[in-house]
Amino acid sequence: MSIKVYYASIEALKNQTLFERIFDKLPKQRRDTIQSRKHDSGRRQALGAGALMLYGLAQLGICAGKVEIACTKTGKPYLTGDRGVSFNLSHSGDYAMAIVSDDGIAVGCDIERSEKKARDIAKRFFTEEEQQAIAEGIDFFRIWTLKESFIKTTAEGLGRDLCSFSIVPQEMGFRFFAEHAGDDYCFAENTVADYRMAICYNSREVLPVTWECMDLCEVNWDEL
Secondary structure, eight states, rough: OOOOEEEOGHHHHHHHHHHHHHHHTTTTTHHHHHOOOHHHHHHHHEEEHHHHHHHHHHTTTTOOGGOOOEEEETEEEEEESSSEEEEEEEETTTTEEEESSSSOOOOEEEEEEEOOOHHHHHHHSSSHHHHHHHTTTTTTHHHHHHHHHHHTTTOGGGGGGGGGEEEEEEEEEEEETTTTTTOOEEEEEETTTTTTEEEEEEEEOOEEEEEEEEEESSSSSGGO
8 A cells, every 4th residue: 555646836837738738638526626716826726736636546547537526515525436546635836736545545635835934823723732843943834734634634624623633743753633533644744845745644554655746748648
């Protein structure tokens, strides 16, 4: 069992030909999401995440354009039918990411650009333990992406109180506490440029995680 994570710059999607080529391959739900964005930048972000989903599912032999995607009440997308495949998407600024698993394991991911310190936000959404970690030098966005990846894995989204659990990075992994969660969740992190990425997956066992940096221009989208 393993977890696959794909991430990429979305700058290439300013090319309208490439944008349309990928857009036409996506399932209706994702196309509707892209078209709902008011600005070009938002449409590129949504398309970039969808493109990585398309690629990741294709590696499992699934043509995303021929399957139906639905969303939970909190907005987490999933494939309809009992396929044993789970995925999650995220984007921020000029980057997008997707996480894919075919082992029936719930997964979540988040990417954020580390632009500035956000102590005021931390006071509202972080536990005292997490605020102390920030005071000691841990990047706010490192904790934020970890917390976001967790609530996206559980499909609770921001309907869950972010102060109801703690995730503090430590030298030997993470100190994690969440009521009723036990030891059922694992985390992994990565960075690209000035962006933080985090993933979470529902497993008691630490699984191999593959991070693949994609160049959207180099993929033969017509074959997916």
